Structures are given as C-alpha cells and as structure tokens.
Amino acid sequence: MNPQTISLPFVVAVTTAIITSILGPVIVEWFKRKLSQTRKDVLGEAIKTDEKVDSQLEQLMEELNCDRICLSQFHNGGAYYPTGKSIKKFSVFYECTTDKAPSVKETFQNIPVSLFPKIFSLLYHNGEISIPDTANNSIDCGLFPVMGKDYNTKSFYLLAIEDLKGNFIGVLTISFYEREHELSLDEWITVRQKIGAIGSILTDYLHDKKMKSN
DSSP states (O other): OOGGGOOHHHHHHHHHHHHHHHHHHHHHHHHHHHHHHHHHHHHHHHHHHHHHHHHHHHHHHHHHTOSEEEEEEEEEEEEOTTTOOEEEEEEEEEEEEOTTSOOOTTTSSSEEGGGOHHHHHHHHHHSEEEESOGGGOOSOOTTSSSOSGGGTEEEEEEEEEEOTTOOEEEEEEEEEESSOOOOOHHHHHHHHHHHHHHHHHHHHHHTTOOOOOO
C-alpha cells in the first residue's frame, strides 16, 4: 500500500488496536484492584461498626452489672402477597451475656414486628419501657428478647435506638436475672448516653458515612 494512500480511518483503527492491546490489560487489572478494594472496604466498615457497638454494650454491661444486653435492629424480611409490600422484621444483631443468661441471638432472628405490637407502639411513642419488677408488671411483653418465667428475668428495660435523623431503627434490651434492679438516675444517664453513641455509630454505617475513629 502506498503510504500516500493510507486513509485516516485506517490510521485510527490501527492506533486504537495498538493502544487497546497495550492499555487493555492494564485497565482491566486496575478495575479488578478497585473492585477488590471496594469489597474489602465494605467488609472493613462492617467489622469496625461491630467492634464499636460491641464495645459500647460491654462497657454498659460492666457499669450496670446486668446479666444480658442485646441490640435488635429492624430490617425487611420478604413481602406480602399480592401487593409486594415489605414485611417488617427484627433480629438480635448484638448480644452480651453473663454465665447466668443463655444466648438467645440465634433464636430471635427474622421475627415479625407484628408479634409485639404493644411493645413497639410504646417504644415508638415513648422511647423507653421500664420494668424493674417483672413479678408485678402490667405491660404484656411476651417473650420480647428476653422476658418471662422461663428465662428467670427479674428486671427488664427496653430503649428505642434512633439514628441521627430520628428514625426508629432498633431496640436495646437490658435484663437482670435472679435479682431485681431499679436503675438509678446516674445509671439512666449512662444508659441514655450509650443509646446516643450507638445510634450515632449505626447512623454512620447505615447511611454510608465515613467511619469515625473511636
């Protein structure tokens, strides 16, 4: 082919082929690395969040000297037929217990919110439920994790967890076994501070904000 007859489209095609053959593998490898980093970051954020929440619960358990603290969060769990409207459920995501309190987190998974209408209504409107003496309790808590004679719970406290936008996203449960315990004013202050801290941590994670340092 005469050099003078080489067309511009031919030059573009050859140049593109050369660049693609050189840069193609590089670009593919770059995307692979970015995808891998993204996956690691997602897992890393979840781990950091879990560590922070767990640390808050352990500190609170030590200060209150209670037997169980668990944190339940709301999530979607299937859909209603035939509309497809989301079914609201909750699961225990975090739990700290003493030797007196058997673990219940595996039992309380994917529980319909509709099973505890009174509990969630009270928490939604009032934010807190205090039952220092379960033997003389007028509020029907059922087995909301965890309440009842089978678990030997003597005192029971429920507190709503909200994100920084005021959305009701979960419930903190505090239980005392074998002994009654009425929270003092200082203990209530401590509990509410922890509630705020946990709400802030979950907000950062759920709303994809940059994770803050401890």
